[in-house]
Amino acid sequence: MTTALPKSAAALVAKAAEPEFAAWRRNIVRLGGCTNPIHLVGAATVYDTTTGAALLSYGSDVYGGRLLTACGNRRATVCPACSGLYRADTYHLVRAGLVGGKHIPETVSRHPRVFATLTAPGFGPVHTRRERDGRVRACRPRRAGECCLHGAPAGCRERHSASDPRLGEPLCPRCYDYAGAVLWHAFAGRLWHRFGLELRREVARRVGLTRTEFGEVARLSYAKVAEYQRRGLIHFHAVIRLDGPDGPGSGSTLPSWAGVPLLVDAVRAVIGRVRLVAPGADVVGRRVLRFGPQVDVRPVSSHSRGVAGERRPASAAAVAGYIAKYATKGAESAGAVDGRIRHAREMVVLPVRAHVLRTIGTCWWLGGLPEFAPLGLRRWAHMLGYGGHFSTKSRGYSTTLTALRQARADHRAEQQRASLGVPDHSTVTVGQWRYAGRGYSPEAALLAASVREGGGLHGA
Numbered sequence: 001m002t003t004a005l006p007k008s009a010a011a012l013v014a015k016a017a018e019p020e021f022a023a024w025r026r027n028i029v030r031l032g033g034c035t036n037p038i039h040l041v042g043a044a045t046v047y048d049t050t051t052g053a054a055l056l057s058y059g060s061d062v063y064g065g066r067l068l069t070a071c072g073n074r075r076a077t078v079c080p081a082c083s084g085l086y087r088a089d090t091y092h093l094v095r096a097g098l099v100g101g102k103h104i105p106e107t108v109s110r111h112p113r114v115f116a117t118l119t120a121p122g123f124g125p126v127h128t129r130r131e132r133d134g135r136v137r138a139c140r141p142r143r144a145g146e147c148c149l150h151g152a153p154a155g156c157r158e159r160h161s162a163s164d165p166r167l168g169e170p171l172c173p174r175c176y177d178y179a180g181a182v183l184w185h186a187f188a189g190r191l192w193h194r195f196g197l198e199l200r201r202e203v204a205r206r207v208g209l210t211r212t213e214f215g216e217v218a219r220l221s222y223a224k225v226a227e228y229q230r231r232g233l234i235h236f237h238a239v240i241r242l243d244g245p246d247g248p249g250s251g252s253t254l255p256s257w258a259g260v261p262l263l264v265d266a267v268r269a270v271i272g273r274v275r276l277v278a279p280g281a282d283v284v285g286r287r288v289l290r291f292g293p294q295v296d297v298r299p300v301s302s303h304s305r306g307v308a309g310e311r312r313p314a315s316a317a318a319v320a321g322y323i324a325k326y327a328t329k330g331a332e333s334a335g336a337v338d339g340r341i342r343h344a345r346e347m348v349v350l351p352v353r354a355h356v357l358r359t360i361g362t363c364w365w366l367g368g369l370p371e372f373a374p375l376g377l378r379r380w381a382h383m384l385g386y387g388g389h390f391s392t393k394s395r396g397y398s399t400t401l402t403a404l405r406q407a408r409a410d411h412r413a414e415q416q417r418a419s420l421g422v423p424d425h426s427t428v429t430v431g432q433w434r435y436a437g438r439g440y441s442p443e444a445a446l447l448a449a450s451v452r453e454g455g456g457l458h459g460a
């Protein structure tokens with residue numbers, strides 16, 4: 001008995017018989033398994049800049065009328081392949097700022113630096129998995145029968161498993177301050193910005209310098225990422241580093257007072273102090289926004305095997321891995337939705353848990369009020385009100401994602417020049433491309449899936 005090939009496999013076999021199959025296959029394999037490529041229509045010509053001669057012309061016609069290009073999305077839920085590349089780049093970028101590499105000298109590893117976690121404050125009790133000394137503790141022990149204003153139990157004696165769906169859910173939704181949580185998210189980026197300004201001021205003050213004098217002898221730089229917690233609020237994880245006046249370069253001399261304990265103490269003091277007052281006090285009550293009381297600031301060692309998440313010094317590799325991991329996630333890790341919500345009616349059918357839906361609903365409600373119009377809360381409702389970037393770094397931290405991508409493009413151009421027989425000449429590519437759609441045909445999707453699994457369908 002023979003089994004019929006699935007339709008997509010049959011289409012792939014038929015495709016393999018076509019004369020342009022090799023070019024078609026190359027185009028898809030080159031995308032590295034991207035799940036949702038962009039189609040371009042157009043043409044390009046490579047010129048020799050010395051002689052002005054046209055060396056090579058190519059158009060989308062060689063790929064069945066379309067040139068496919070990888071989507072480049074950073075999020076693992078959208079495109080695992082492109083997100084993997086983004087994660088690797090972020091890892092190298094963060095690591096270079098800790099131990100050197102990518103044009104950053106190794107001497108950077110002697111600069112004082114800390115790994116800090118800045119949390120959101122509480123907006124009401126939520127079910128929590130508490131672990132101490134390797135043992136799971138009761139969620140929220142309270143006297144039996146103790147209730148909130150609404151008659152809901154004030155405590156929870158369960159030892160929640162890591163996969164318990166109640167984790168992050170409020171004990172009483174009516175006690176939970178949804179407006180406060182949403183406003184905190186809307187201002188989280190500004191809180192971070194204020195934190196940076198205050199930290200410079202604080203370090204300067206501790207060593208007896210004015211801010212101007214401080215700027216002449218030292219610089220602070222950072223790389224940070226936002227991570228969604230189960231309760232639907234973000235944490236910031238950040239590497240904060242103290243450099244000489246010229247940043248991480250070897251010519252930059254660190255001032256004698258620069259040390260890790262100074263940085264740890266200053267970061268702690270400032271996290272506890274930064275605050276902003278949210279607008280709209282007459283609508284939802286006065287909200288003073290600040291970071292949560294759980295503050296974790298620890299040194300980063302270049303060599304130790306420390307793991308980010310423990311109280312020991314964190315190792316550079318663990319910190320870089322941690323930041324890179326969260327740089328590829330979005331609000332979906334809190335159980336929210338992938339895409340923007342454009343109409344209130346969409347909320348009725350969102351496949352999210354009740355707590356997330358209430359947060360999204362609060363974004364929608366506040367976003368429709370004139371007091372909160374500048375915050376764009378409806379636009380960021382699917383992110384639970386946080387409209388900031390997921391991973392950012394200050395200008396002087398290390399290399400940039402753009403520089404890492406450019407290095408790859410330069411390498412490809414070098415290979416192309418070698419194949420054209422003009423390795424020593426510089427070339428320029430002039431092209432004109434237009435967007436023509438997204439995605440794969442069934443046979444291309446099958447090939448892309450095999451690339452993702454590391455196969456690549458050799459032969460043909």
Ligand SMILES: [Zn+2]
Nearest residue numbers: 034071079082
């Ligand atoms: Zn992709």
Ligand SMILES: [Zn+2]
Nearest residue numbers: 127128139156
């Ligand atoms: Zn509980």
Ligand SMILES: [Zn+2]
Nearest residue numbers: 148150172175
């Ligand atoms: Zn209550």
